[in-house]
Amino acid sequence: MATGGVSADTSDEILDHVCSICKEQNKNVNAAKYCVDCHDYYCSDCVDIHKTVPALKGHKILDKEVGQEGNLPMVPTERCERHSFKPVDMYCQSHHIVGCDTCMTVDHRTCQDVFYVPEVVKTRKNVVPEFLQRITNVETKLQDFLKSFNRECTDLHDNKLEEIETVKRFTKSFEERIKEAKKDAIDLIEKRYTELNEELQKNTDNVQKEVKNVGSTTAVIDSAFQNESQAFVSMIFGEKSVSSAEKLCRDAEMIKLGKRVKFLLNQQCESLLAKKKLPRKNEMFAF
Structure with a gap:
């Protein structure tokens, strides 16, 4: 029980x-007196x-010793804002609302x-x-919710x-696989290029050889052109060379030209990437 006239700035007292x-x-601050009129x-x-x-x-002040329970009357101290700060001491049970007598x-x-509120509280102590x-119950629940939300956060x-x-x-694993696949893809391109280039070079060499042979035959015949008999013999000897060139x-x-190395992303790799899965190295590219 607090002592009358002693200030306490905490609402917990x-x-x-x-x-x-x-x-x-x-x-x-604990009250020591009560004014009946106010x-x-x-x-x-x-x-x-x-x-x-x-x-x-002229107001009547109840002058009793402070500190003894029940000395001062139990009346509301809340003031009505609508009616000149009259005490809010009336209760309408029908509307469950309190107010002043006005x-x-x-x-x-x-x-x-x-x-009258003091009479109500006499019969409704609890x-x-x-x-x-x-x-208290709702505060406990709210605190529990806060703890749960904080844990969830x-x-x-x-x-x-x-x-x-x-x-x-x-991404690190994917980058490593990409690097490996990049090396393999470049190696495959180099290999495919080498194959196509070797095939093209072989055909080029064959044509150049036949061009040389045909040129030699022409030169031999031209050199013996004034001697028809020798030209005929040279023609017969050159027949094989010309036939070989014609066959070539x-x-x-x-021979179909236009072969090129073509890099394509494997459709299976695209599907795996769409599903956010890591494709294996040999699933990434197609040629």
Whole structure:
């Protein structure tokens, strides 16, 4: 139990009756007196101020020893903002609402269940403790939710970091496979180029050989052109060379040019990449 007139700025302290004036200044000070006319509680300092106001000198102040339970009357200290700060001491049970006597007269004059708050609390001793328990229960649940959400936030953050590391491992592994596949692909291109180039060079060499042979035959015949007999003999000797060249021309006509090395991304590799899976090295490229 707090001592009257001693200020306490924390709302956690339990006071018998809070000084009405100090309460307006957000201070918790235990009341020592009660003014019947003002319907206000006053601490020792504030009651002295009350006595100095000429208009309030005739008010009845309950002057009893502070500190003994039940000395001061249990009446509401809340003031009505609508009606000149009258005490909020009436309760309409029909609408489950409190107000001053003017509020009840104006807004609830047809209600049958309007009671004086101090009389209500006498018959409903457990209503406030039950409400406080209700608050405690909901606060406990809210705190549990906060703990769960905080854990979830931590777990979600950890999950993010884990998945980032997974992506890094994935891309590193993928990069290594790409490097290996790149080397293999270049090697395959070089090999295919070598094969095509060797085939082309072989055909080129054969044609050049026949060109040389045909040229030699022509030169021999031309040199003996004035001697028809010798030219005829040279023609017979050159017949084989010309026939070979003619055959080569027929074969060359069958050769398809335009062969090129073509690099393609394997369709299976594309499918695996679309599924965010790592293809094996030999699944990446096609030629």
